[in-house]
Amino acid sequence: MKLESIALHEGYKSEEATKAAAVPIYQTTSYTFDNTQHGADLFDLKVPGNIYTRIMNPTTDILEKRIAAMEGGIAGLCVASGMAAITYAVQCICEVGDNIVSTSQLYGGTYNLFAHSLPRQGVDVRMVSHDDFDGFENAIDENTKAIFCESIGNPAGNIVDLKKLSDIAHKNGVPLIVDNTVATPYLCRPFEHGADIVVHSLTKYIGGHGTSIGGVIVDSGKFDWVANKDRFGVLNEPDPSYHGVVYTEALGPAAYIGRCRVVPLRNTGSAISPMNSFQILQGLETLGLRMDRHCSNAQTLAEYLKDHAKIAWVNYAGLQDSAYHTLCKSITGGRASGILSFGIQGGIDSCTKFIDSLQMILRLVNIGDAKSLACHPASTTHRQLNEKELESAGVTADLVRISVGIEHIDDIINDVQQALDKS
Ligand SMILES: *Cc1c(COP(=O)(O)O)cnc(C)c1O
Numbered sequence: 001m002k003l004e005s006i007a008l009h010e011g012y013k014s015e016e017a018t019k020a021a022a023v024p025i026y027q028t029t030s031y032t033f034d035n036t037q038h039g040a041d042l043f044d045l046k047v048p049g050n051i052y053t054r055i056m057n058p059t060t061d062i063l064e065k066r067i068a069a070m071e072g073g074i075a076g077l078c079v080a081s082g083m084a085a086i087t088y089a090v091q092c093i094c095e096v097g098d099n100i101v102s103t104s105q106l107y108g109g110t111y112n113l114f115a116h117s118l119p120r121q122g123v124d125v126r127m128v129s130h131d132d133f134d135g136f137e138n139a140i141d142e143n144t145k146a147i148f149c150e151s152i153g154n155p156a157g158n159i160v161d162l163k164k165l166s167d168i169a170h171k172n173g174v175p176l177i178v179d180n181t182v183a184t185p186y187l188c189r190p191f192e193h194g195a196d197i198v199v200h201s202l203t204k205y206i207g208g209h210g211t212s213i214g215g216v217i218v219d220s221g222k223f224d225w226v227a228n229k230d231r232f233g234v235l236n237e238p239d240p241s242y243h244g245v246v247y248t249e250a251l252g253p254a255a256y257i258g259r260c261r262v263v264p265l266r267n268t269g270s271a272i273s274p275m276n277s278f279q280i281l282q283g284l285e286t287l288g289l290r291m292d293r294h295c296s297n298a299q300t301l302a303e304y305l306k307d308h309a310k311i312a313w314v315n316y317a318g319l320q321d322s323a324y325h326t327l328c329k330s331i332t333g334g335r336a337s338g339i340l341s342f343g344i345q346g347g348i349d350s351c352t353k354f355i356d357s358l359q360m361i362l363r364l365v366n367i368g369d370a371k372s373l374a375c376h377p378a379s380t381t382h383r384q385l386n387e388k389e390l391e392s393a394g395v396t397a398d399l400v401r402i403s404v405g406i407e408h409i410d411d412i413i414n415d416v417q418q419a420l421d422k423s
Pocket of ligand 1: 082109110201203213214
């Protein structure tokens with residue numbers, strides 16, 4: 001099936017007991033065992049089945065299957081938020097003394113996790129600008145466990161050359177982990193460009209309705225953890241928490257995603273609720289339709305802003321003169337998603353007046369909602385960063401970000417126009 005059809009059908013056929021056509025919400029904490037042996041076999045990972053909703057749930061399972069299929073991966077793991085997905089994606093293979101190398105153009109929450117939380121727990125994160133390929137080569141050492149990037153950086157709007165980064169990762173025996181939240185599988189499937197692991201905040205375009213927080217990790221199943229045995233002991237050596245199971249032996253190509261479930265998720269518990277999985281499944285059904293509108297609205301708004309006298313600059317990879325226009329063609333199919341940023345003449349004061357004058361577009365820090373949203377990252381999502389950090393994250397003080405919604409484009413432009421008049 002193509003993406004639009006996978007989004008509606010993958011992983012679920014009307015279930016036997018009730019013939020319910022919609023995916024049921026399995027609002028249960030636990031699942032009964034047939035007998036003691038069955039329980040023991042489940043805990044030993046010898047037979048598939050459900051144990052406890054912190055670790056797996058049938059509603060969530062369908063969401064996992066749908067997104068994994070859309071990304072072209074072998075399996076997915078849904079968790080409570082995008083941040084939990086990123087944390088687990090790293091923690092699954094990193095221990096004290098290890099490091100990862102990441103692009104510096106990152107979502108604010110990821111930046112804080114990488115710059116502060118992980119280092120305080122003994123995992124170093126080396127940040128390199130997304131196009132400094134020598135910088136990536138130089139930053140990798142024998143304790144490096146992954147390269148991390150966002151396919152389209154939020155809010156910098158940069159598009160990453162996934163092919164080049166995955167080549168560098170593989171040459172050095174490490175996987176490439178890609179946060180594909182802004183692009184979504186509808187515009188970019190990172191595995192086709194060599195990535196090994198994909199993470200998403202389901203909160204954004206995939207949910208699309210701004211009601212539910214969630215995250216997912218998807219495994220391509222392609223990275224050879226066994227060939228890189230020395231670097232990835234956690235997947236190749238017996239795990240005492242599972243009677244000495246060796247993940248690469250027990251789960252084969254699903255070793256990484258399996259360990260994500262039974263170690264970080266099981267032991268630290270950022271589980272998604274079945275209700276949120278259900279809500280996100282509703283949003284996922286219309287992802288393609290919404291992305292078409294998000295992209296065309298953003299393109300029209302970017303072109304409008306580019307010629308506006310009060311605008312200092314516009315950053316949108318869909319514009320011909322964008323530094324990322326060529327990569328936009330090769331990585332995201334020529335479409336640049338729904339997020340654009342711009343600077344207003346007069347700097348930070350004009351930005352504040354602009355944002356405060358908006359009437360329809362909401363002032364908030366989310367992205368990917370069906371509604372248009374505006375924010376000033378330097379005073380909100382990226383507030384904790386100092387000037388140098390802001391620069392490396394691609395966030396200037398005068399940057400306004402709009403997550404362009406699916407309203408009628410005339411209403412979006414009218415609102416922007418009247419707010420610019422007041423700025
Ligand atoms: C929002 C976002 C996240 C974090 O997701 P939550 O669901 O809010 O935890 C991670 N990466 C990107 C690119 C995001 O936009």
